[in-house]
Amino acid sequence: MSDIFQETILHHYEHPSNKGKIENPDVKISDTNTLCGDKVTMYARLNGRVLEEVKFDGAGCAISMASASLLTERAKGMSIRDVIELGQRDVLEMLGLESLTPMRIKCAMLGVRTLQKGLIEYESKKPV
């Protein structure tokens, strides 16, 4: 049954990676999934255009929390550009899922969309 709650997701839900705050982060941004009430805050410390450290905080369902946790692992060391280009396919792949219903896809995308918004804001504020 429920292939959706397989090992990776449950593991990251119960033992999230990089959960917590970053002191004096370059990026700090929160968002909620209105439909569900999932809440997430994404933190990043940058070195030039590269994400040196990524953390998250929040509360929500297994899908939203596991995907935020997986994202922090994945995004570390990536460039801003590459993180901004992450899409649904990438997130599903991280989660080890083939598909999700439209409702749950929103949970899965909460972390990455939030981080992307934060990076875009960061870029637009940075003196060129």
Added chain:
Amino acid sequence: MSDIFQETILHHYEHPSNKGKIENPDVKISDTNTLCGDKVTMYARLNGRVLEEVKFDGAGCAISMASASLLTERAKGMSIRDVIELGQRDVLEMLGLESLTPMRIKCAMLGVRTLQKGLIEYESKKPV
């Protein structure tokens, strides 16, 4: 067909009785049938509690005009009380009809309801 447009109604529609104004009437009152746009003004001159003269003016469908016309004939000489007690059955009888649809009943009752309203107002204003 259309027993509704029988002789009496067509006659009174085309040759209405007592159509016109009464100068210095005791009762003068207008009303419209919103659904149809039928308009009627009823006039009455009273002698004590008896209607001595009744006229009507207005424009509308055959049913409303014929029933107003028939009413002026019928009401002449009646007491206020008796006019106020006239109901659907009486009006249908005057028109020589057994029944009317709810929509057309409103047309048929326009004249009598208006005159009744006028008489009630007249009574309430009269010093006792």
Added chain:
Amino acid sequence: MSLDAERLREDFPILRRTFHGKRFVYLDNAATTQKPSCVIDRLSEFYRLYNSNVHRGAYTLAEEATDLYEKSRANISAFIGGKPEELIFVRGATEAINMVAYSYALARLEKGDTILSTEMEHHSNIVPWQLLQPHGLRLDFVKLSGKGELSLEDFKEKITRRTKLVTFTHASNVLGTINPASEFAKIAHDNGSKVLVDGAQSVPHMPVDVRELGADFYAFSGHKMLGPMGIGGLYAKSDLLEEMAPFQGGGEMIKEVGLDASTWAEPPQKFEAGTPNVAGSVGLSEAVDYLRRLDMSRVREHEKRLSAYALQELESQEGVRVFGPGDPERRGGVISFEVKGVHPHDLATILDREGVAIRSGHHCAQPVADWLGVSATARASFYIYNDHTDIDSLISALGMVRKIFGRRA
């Protein structure tokens, strides 16, 4: 290829009824249209298999219903050239216009700003604006002229710097007149005014593209285009939806609710408070598919031909006077007329005995009746399932009217 109305009638169960022993000839399509079996069946199917509340359920049925609802939105919006998120589901054209009145005009305009409507409007495009007058908004009306066209001259005169919104019907439900909507919209936009088009009598009857027309807002009713009752749409440009205030408050339209303050969901949800009429949206989407299969240009051609025939036949009748423009190119399939010496209600009653359903009255457009100088008119209005034989029935029933009233006149 023209429409085969006789074939199409088979899709409409109600048209198999008889009244007073006569074949049913339904000519009150401007009021509401009949429904094809596919729409009726789709509604049943929805309730038998997919009925659920939308957007919030985490179970399969709710996902299915949400999917149906949002696909219906996209389909119906595309039918008039809009994007999915530009369509708000409402009860009908009336609610659509009231929404613009409250959420845009009342919330965003300033005291002294003017709304320019016209004398050709349905009450739904007059009364909502009158209700704003006590709040300091002004209201003016473009005049009727000629055989029942809006006066372009008067329009240009009445539009001023204070005119923030111009609102007019795409097609008149009394005179049949089709207004040059894109021309009017251009004048309004050049003046810096927003444009609301009442499409209740156009979306069902001709190809409509809101972008080509240049409408900022566009209102229509599902029940006048083969769809169920209780569903319709307000198209609005995205940037306007962003800036508009909510209309009704409640579930679905919020982002977060606190006791002190709340924030709103993104459009279109922001304007859809409460449980939506999902079944209605699905039924209307089915109606749109049906119309699309017929092809709206052919629908328009069909009605043009019918109108031409009806105009010609009616005008050849003694004592009959037809209102509105004479040229079928410039009018829709709505024909108001009067028969000398016979009140429209009496006319309608006699026609009903012959199986012919027409409307009589002011058709919720009293200012048009006032302009015509009548208190009521008789009105025949056509749709895809009407054909020449229906008009022949109408004409022969008018013979009966003459028999009853005429011999005495």
Added chain:
Amino acid sequence: MSLDAERLREDFPILRRTFHGKRFVYLDNAATTQKPSCVIDRLSEFYRLYNSNVHRGAYTLAEEATDLYEKSRANISAFIGGKPEELIFVRGATEAINMVAYSYALARLEKGDTILSTEMEHHSNIVPWQLLQPHGLRLDFVKLSGKGELSLEDFKEKITRRTKLVTFTHASNVLGTINPASEFAKIAHDNGSKVLVDGAQSVPHMPVDVRELGADFYAFSGHKMLGPMGIGGLYAKSDLLEEMAPFQGGGEMIKEVGLDASTWAEPPQKFEAGTPNVAGSVGLSEAVDYLRRLDMSRVREHEKRLSAYALQELESQEGVRVFGPGDPERRGGVISFEVKGVHPHDLATILDREGVAIRSGHHCAQPVADWLGVSATARASFYIYNDHTDIDSLISALGMVRKIFGRRA
């Protein structure tokens, strides 16, 4: 005699569906209920035989439709103890409450007057009042206390001379709590305040008599009581309807329209602008007949028994916490709960795989969730076609939840 839910299920085609190979157990009745065949068929019949616009047609079909519409109004109004002319047809409870907000509160109250709502309300009974705050009306909320009851003490404290309207839900859609509506109404009336009761969760589930309750306004949704989507009612006392201002402007609600000014039709028409949802009214009337045949006291008894069983079973599960009052006498068939360590969404997803449909979220009542100190709850809600076996399915599906999440916790 108690309800035979298994027999009743045969009337509901959707309940024959299976999901993921499992029998469908629908436990989201507080969101919307399923429809019996008689309601679905009645809708089809309306469109196949009686579809017409109402009130204005002079032909037989329009008379028939008008008759159906007004008989439906009388029937539905009588179901809650009202007179025909006291029932306004609306889309649902949300629109009903918004109508009171605009037509009564905004139009008739004065700056500084207060509306007293409660922390127990659905967003539909919070946001419409918040939208009035910029117009100078004040808003206050009676507190929740105990296991999820409204604090009588706080109510008595918060009601002041400026409190012109008290509004509260008859039954909570999250906690299940049934409020002592007539007691509250009496306090409000003694204070000179009008009373609006949100009956969305009561009319479907128990005998309701607006006069006994002492409600001045009463709001409810058809889709939550076996009826179609897109139809509901606002009951209001006649004298209030007289004094209220129109809500939406348009056809049907007018007496006479001039360009300068218009006059209004009598209630209820005054509040029903635009073509009404006649089919919806007919479908809801059929639903009311179905419920009347079942007998609303038996419906209430049935749900009470089900709730008692569900409460007992849920509370005996490890890690399950049930919210709301414990006594089935004082609660309706709505049970919110949480399972330790499992987010309500994940719970709902796993249950769905077992064929059990429950809701998770804030249920459009964020202040209740805030009071409970959670961001979401799981909610099972019952209706006439549910029975003990459905609750057994729920409980055994919870076992699956434990299997997946539990072994790790």
